[in-house]
Amino acid sequence: DGNAVQPFRVSVFLHIRLHHSFRLNCGNLQSHPLIPVMEGGAMAFFPFFVDLTGQRGLIAGGGTVALRKAEKLIPYGPALTVAAPDLLPGFEALPGLTLLRRPFTPRLLEGMRFVIAATGDPALNHRIAALCRERGVLVNVVDDRDWCTFLFPALVREGPLSVGIS
Numbered sequence: 001d002g003n004a005v006q007p008f009r010v011s012v013f014l015h016i017r018l019h020h021s022f023r024l025n026c027g028n029l030q031s032h033p034l035i036p037v038m039e040g041g042a043m044a045f046f047p048f049f050v051d052l053t054g055q056r057g058l059i060a061g062g063g064t065v066a067l068r069k070a071e072k073l074i075p076y077g078p079a080l081t082v083a084a085p086d087l088l089p090g091f092e093a094l095p096g097l098t099l100l101r102r103p104f105t106p107r108l109l110e111g112m113r114f115v116i117a118a119t120g121d122p123a124l125n126h127r128i129a130a131l132c133r134e135r136g137v138l139v140n141v142v143d144d145r146d147w148c149t150f151l152f153p154a155l156v157r158e159g160p161l162s163v164g165i166s
Contacts, residue, residue, distance in 0.1 A: 045151055047164065053077035056111050060104045060128055061118035062087035065142050069116050070094055072155055083108055084119070106131050114138040114150070 055078045059066050062084025070080060074094055082091055083100040091099055100108075104124065109115065115132050117125035117139060129147040132139035141147035153164035 047153075049162075054079055055113045057081070058083065058108055058112045058115045059118060060084065060108070060115065060125075061120060061142075062091065062101075063118065063120055064088065065120075066116070066118040067091060069118060069140075069142070069152065070097065072152075075157070078114075081108070081112075104128060109135055109137055112137050114140070116140045116142065116152070117147075118142045 052073065053076070057073065057078045057080050059070055059080060059082045062082060066082065066084065067088050067090050070082060070091065071094065073080060074096065079098075080096070081098040081100060083102060083104055085101060085103050087099055087101060091097060104119065109131060115128060115137055117128040119125055119128070122144065125141045125144065126147055129139045129141050129149075133149065138150045139148065140150055140152050142152075145151065156163040156165065
C-alpha cells in the first residue's frame with residue numbers, strides 16, 4: 001500500500017573529518033571544487049546520521065562531561081564502556097553501561113567503533129586521539145576540536161525526531 005506509514009530509524013548526528021592519510025591517498029582534495037574547506041585550509045566536517053544501535057563505544061573519563069556524553073548517547077542504543085579510576089555516582093544509575101574503574105589503557109580500544117576522550121587531562125586525551133587515529137577508530141576529544149575526527153553536536157530530541165546543531 002503506497003499510503004502506509006513507513007517505519008524509520010532514529011540515529012545520532014555526527015560530523016566526520018576526513019583523515020590526513022585519506023587526503024594523501026586521494027590527491028589534493030583541498031583544491032577540488034566539491035570538497036568543502038574551512039578557512040586556513042582545514043577540512044570541513046560533514047554532517048551525517050549513523051545508527052549506533054549495538055555499536056561498541058568507549059568513554060574515557062568519569063567526570064561531569066563524560067557523564068553528560070553517556071546520557072546523550074544511551075537513548076541511541078550503543079554498547080558503551082566507561083573507563084576511569086573514579087566515576088561519578090550518576091554513571092551507576094544509567095542503564096546498560098559497562099563501568100571499568102581503572103585508568104585508560106590502549107587495550108580498551110580493541111573492537112571499539114568510536115571513542116570519547118573526556119579524561120580531564122589534555123595530554124591523555126591527545127594520546128587517546130592519536131591511538132584512535134592509528135587504529136581508524138572515530139574519536140571525539142571534548143573541548144578540543146583539532147583532535148577530533150567527529151564532533152558531538154548539541155542535540156534536540158522530540159519523540160522520534162533528533163536534531164543535531166553545531
